[in-house]
Amino acid sequence: MSRDRTSHWKEVATAVHYARAAVQVGLGAGEKKLLQAYFPPSTKILEVGCGAGRVARGLLALGYPQVLATDFSPVMVNFAREVLGELNPAWANLVQQEDVTQLSFPDASFEGVIYAFNGLMCLPDLAHRTRALREIYRVLKPGGVFFCSAADREQGPFATQWSAVNPAKDEVLGDSWHDTPSSPVFMHSSTEAETRAELEAADFKVLTSPLSSDVAVENQFMKDFAGVTRFYIASKII
Numbered sequence: 001m002s003r004d005r006t007s008h009w010k011e012v013a014t015a016v017h018y019a020r021a022a023v024q025v026g027l028g029a030g031e032k033k034l035l036q037a038y039f040p041p042s043t044k045i046l047e048v049g050c051g052a053g054r055v056a057r058g059l060l061a062l063g064y065p066q067v068l069a070t071d072f073s074p075v076m077v078n079f080a081r082e083v084l085g086e087l088n089p090a091w092a093n094l095v096q097q098e099d100v101t102q103l104s105f106p107d108a109s110f111e112g113v114i115y116a117f118n119g120l121m122c123l124p125d126l127a128h129r130t131r132a133l134r135e136i137y138r139v140l141k142p143g144g145v146f147f148c149s150a151a152d153r154e155q156g157p158f159a160t161q162w163s164a165v166n167p168a169k170d171e172v173l174g175d176s177w178h179d180t181p182s183s184p185v186f187m188h189s190s191t192e193a194e195t196r197a198e199l200e201a202a203d204f205k206v207l208t209s210p211l212s213s214d215v216a217v218e219n220q221f222m223k224d225f226a227g228v229t230r231f232y233i234a235s236k237i238i
């Protein structure tokens with residue numbers, strides 16, 4: 001029987017790890033630089049897969065008042081409410097439960113969507129990523145911007161390991177389980193060309209896709225939390 005690729009996210013120990021990151025790590029230097037470049041402070045933002053509110057908390061504190069943070073995991077949602085409410089009690093109301101593959105919002109509801117820290121790549125498979133990207137595209141207004149990141153198979157610290165992998169017939173190259181402070185987590189590592197193609201298949205226009213290490217120098221907290229990843233900024237073509 002195949003392992004459940006989603007259960008990791010519903011565990012309290014996982015949410016505690018992400019709540020610590022929300023408070024201790026906060027917004028990374030690269031995330032901050034790109035988000036400020038592509039999202040004016042007035043942007044109506046939907047964050048999907050928000051975890052315990054690391055990015056939403058950083059954006060609200062930076063002066064982005066229109067952020068709605070969502071996650072499919074009830075445990076993550078509860079922790080995110082605590083993490084945001086600790087800074088400002090009213091911000092606890094800016095969190096709600098949503099599955100990115102079937103969002104409850106009407107078409108064209110947001111000017112920006114964020115799926116930070118390899119979140120898209122933690123979905124169970126290509127079919128789920130495709131559904132998520134179509135939903136994100138649907139809820140964006142024309143001209144709206146999508147920000148996400150993905151573990152990169154060709155660049156960064158694991159490139160040599162990946163280049164030696166020869167998957168079995170029933171396995172997908174890039175799929176793997178990683179140890180964490182709680183249970184192992186499933187994540188897909190992609191090439192830049194693959195993720196750009198998945199974004200384009202959902203009708204996005206990819207504006208840029210730099211490696212995080214080429215965008216900014218991160219502090220040690222962020223390096224330990226996220227390592228090197230590739231950022232993607234894509235827009236809904238008008």
Ligand SMILES: C[S@@+](CC[C@H](N)C(=O)[O-])C[C@H]1O[C@@H](n2cnc3c(N)ncnc32)[C@H](O)[C@@H]1O
Pocket residue numbers: 006009010018021048049050051052053054055070071072073076098099100101115116117118119122123
């Ligand atoms: C790698 S974590 C990233 C957390 C957060 N964005 C951050 O940067 O700290 C991935 C997040 O996606 C959430 N997630 C997984 N599947 C989801 C789904 N189908 N819909 C919405 N969120 C999902 C998980 O619960 C988890 O919080």
